[in-house]
Amino acid sequence: MKPDDPSNLQPTTDTSVALAQRLRANTRGEVLFDAASRGRYATDASIYQVMPVGVFVPTDDADVRSAIQIARDLKVPVLPRGAGTSQCGQTVGACLVIDGSKHLRNVLALDIERRTARVQPGLVLDHLNAQLKGHGLWFPVDVSTSAQATLGGMAGNNSCGSRSIAYGNMVHNVIGAHLRLADDAALHAGPVGGLSGRAAEAAQFVRRLADAHRDEIEAQWPRAMRRVAGYNLDIFHPQSERPYTTNGSVNLAHLFVGAEGTLGFIEALDLRLQPLPRAKVLGVVNFTSFHRAMDSAQHIVKLKPTAVELVDRTMIELARANPAFKPTIESALIGAPEAILLVEFSGDDRDALRRTLHRLVELMGDLGLPNSVVEMPDEAPQKALWEVRKAGLNIMMSLKGDGKPVSFIEDCAVPLQHLAEYTAALTDVFSRHGTRGTWYAHASVGTLHVRPILDMRRDGAQKMRAIAEEASVLVRKFKGAYSGEHGDGLCRGEWIRWQFGAKLDDAFRAIKRHIDPENLFCPNRIVDPPKMDDAALFRFAPSYRTIELKPVFDWSAWNVQNDPTTESVSAPGSGGDTTAGLAKAVEMCNNNGHCRKFDAGTMCPSYRVTRDEQHLTRGRANTLRLALSGQLGPDALTGDAVHDALDLCVGCKGCKRDCPTGVDMARMKFEVQAQRRRRLGATPKDQLIGGLPDYARWASRVPWLFNLRNRSRALARLLERFTGLSAQRRLPAWRRDTFERSADALGAVSREALLAAHAAGAKAAVLWADTFNNHFEPEVARAALQVLRAAGYAVHVARGADGRVPCCGRTHLATGDVDAARAKAQALLDTLAPLAHLGIPIVGLEPSCLLTLRDEYLVLGLGDAARTVAAQALLFEEFIVREARAGRFAPPFHAAVQPVLVHGHCHQKAFGLMDGVLAALRLIPGAQVSLIDSSCCGMAGSFGYEAAHREVSMRMAEASLLPAVRAARDAIVVADGTSCRHQIADGAQIAACHAAQVLAAHLAEQAAH
């Protein structure tokens, strides 16, 4: 293959069929060649989209070797990939993509004495650092994507973190690279003195090339430490202001750092580790002018901080507008600054650090800015503020409409003395092109992030080119580096020749030809790259179209356009979306990969157990986008590829809260299910689950009959065949003594008495017992009633026109029957809205049901009544904590004798309600209440009961919830979700209860009666 022959990138269909067959026959890895799988690997966090030939997920190094050889044989190029969070299109290409992130993720060796580690390329940085923490060590290249970025990807991109001024880039911290080359040879790169075989040959070749180009290197190479473009030919004549090695030696591994997968597949990396600093202090310098902030950075770095990070006014305001970030950002501000610099000092001697912090205060005074520093000597507030800073880009990306902040000059690096002039000039460039950018990040090393807002479907490409060209003039004027952090990829490849000149560009070509003579790895990257504005490579090219669709939910909030100069958005529904906003909601996913999270948190439970791109919020959003834009063929939205991608989504709403751009996959899944049901009709399982509230009244009259299935294995197996519900699961047992028939409920105050009590200013509330608590666990609703009564409330039990506890319709929503759901919702609103209208609180118990009133009801076209009820609908704990804080809730509780362990329902977490649950339980004197660090329990409504999901459901539960409850046998386990309680009972044989039951059990004797 010749490097510049584009036909290299277009293997024939026959070739890809042969490739898939041979991979399946000769490896143990996953071979993903269907359109949806390829589509999910066609994008990264850049603006580009290129369909790969196929995707291969190797289980081990042997798989990698076989795959490379098969691909070579068939002349299909190979593209190694980690988390796919690159911003310049490094991980997209018409190649065989080899995803090392699923299985190649072990620490192979750890030498604590010498502070080194050998790791596989798919290991995530945070996971490495978690393993190192106990040894007092860390790998200090702290990229913002530390929870997703793999070490292989970081090496590929020569990544750099916030603390690069102290620790350098990836290239300064890698001491060995072990590669598999196209011809199956192994290349072990390390210090040049000790090389042999292919590594020695390569070193000799590169040394000769470097010597021959010494003058060009000295004349053309940017001196900035943050220079990540091209190949590191300067290893033999170092130009970086921070040398690659501390002793002046040459390490061949540094040639492969920043090579962006173009030279070979990294099988392992040797890393130099650093001691974890024992202490950190932070000074937040407030500036009334952006220019002053930029100008001060050069003076501040003389104090030798470990980080100097910028947050500008726009980002400060965005953070202020976000309830989660508001208190943190405000704690760092003095007045209304135009910019702040976060200046961190770290080391082992806290007193010495405090003295340095004081010197920062003095320095700012000397610079004419007295009283401008907020001192943060303690770690907790520092950590919170760093989280706001790390969320910076993501906060910006939540802009709705087709104009998006685009990364293409995001990381030009200029010497600090020119930072103020450079940022001012680039801001002028933006305004000349009718846009603007928000500035943030690494002021310490002159790499400020900025993304102008461009609409790639319209005139974005032209503006991108014009702005890039003007930015390049500035970078040259200030002797900076055009690519200071994010690498080359598709976006900046063409600027390599501009930056280094023709001779060095040819030298890079020579390196590529020497190490990868067949041009197997990532052709047309770094060497002979395409134009950055080639529309054929765009995810949203001007030719991008969406299908015509009438969605069942109201997505109009996303159907808007924005003004790039003011960032104001047009009225809901005015965006011109052919799917009335659904497509634009899906397109909010910018592929940043934040959902590839493994900490307990909420997002994304299915990915956490499968580690498959398909079962990740990003993978789902990409599948939907491809379907909605017709790229997966006709009717794809209701087809199997979309169904499969959504199948393991448990609807936890974790993404609605945790995804930086607010992708709400749970609602999208409901939408797709409704569309699919419209086209294909309902399955028996859908009818059984969806219709549960309707047949509940009969089931509760003859519970022995409906519960037979739980007693007969044969019947359970038979029903599994017809309904898909697992025979290995006990279903919730039907009860004759439903809540609505109980003496407690029948004795509750009437509607008239409630209205009278409310009118008289007495304490009054409506208790709405959902279908599940009403029929399966009536003791939960009875307990809630008891507690509210004990606290002196006039409690009315909500009943519909038929005298029964009304259902919210959630089971219909979950099975795609939106009409039935809407009818149920309307009936419930008819009951509740007149009471809510008077300001009477509606108290519910089952998180998923009650929160449906505050979420899905608002997009079902139910009008004002839905908004009125949503405003008054509260979960039981929310209500009592609110009342307790207002001095209205103080029933006598006796002291707790057992610790209380709480598992949060996903929707409680997604709505940020867990603090309220803990606070409610802490109303019990002496209660030791703790929260389990758990994700979804795995049951998630009917999900875990289904035979097809049982295994994955149990894996979700075993990830953290079940081990935690098993380890705390003496504790009361609280889980407000009905299905969570069932999962705990099934998996750990422990009876969990609702918080209302715990509070009721602690009512003092006289209050309980």
Ligand SMILES: Cc1cc2nc3c(=O)[nH]c(=O)nc-3n(C[C@H](O)[C@H](O)[C@H](O)COP(=O)(O)OP(=O)(O)OC[C@H]3O[C@@H](n4cnc5c(N)ncnc54)[C@H](O)[C@@H]3O)c2cc1C
């Ligand atoms: C919101 C956001 C914030 C970011 N912040 C930072 C930041 O602070 N600092 C920073 O430097 N970057 C940042 N990035 C860019 C990106 O996250 C980093 O470059 C990251 O290190 C890439 O890791 P990855 O696992 O996603 O690699 P990928 O994107 O999957 O791959 C990166 C490159 O490495 C190559 N590669 C991967 N595995 C191998 C292998 N086994 N052998 C050979 N080559 C391989 C790929 O071919 C590709 O060229 C950010 C990106 C986003 C979206």
Ligand code: SF4
């Ligand atoms: S779903 Fe959200 S978190 Fe995941 S990649 Fe897309 S934007 Fe990022």
Ligand code: SF4
């Ligand atoms: S709703 Fe939950 S399971 Fe579904 S994509 Fe979002 S985080 Fe993942």
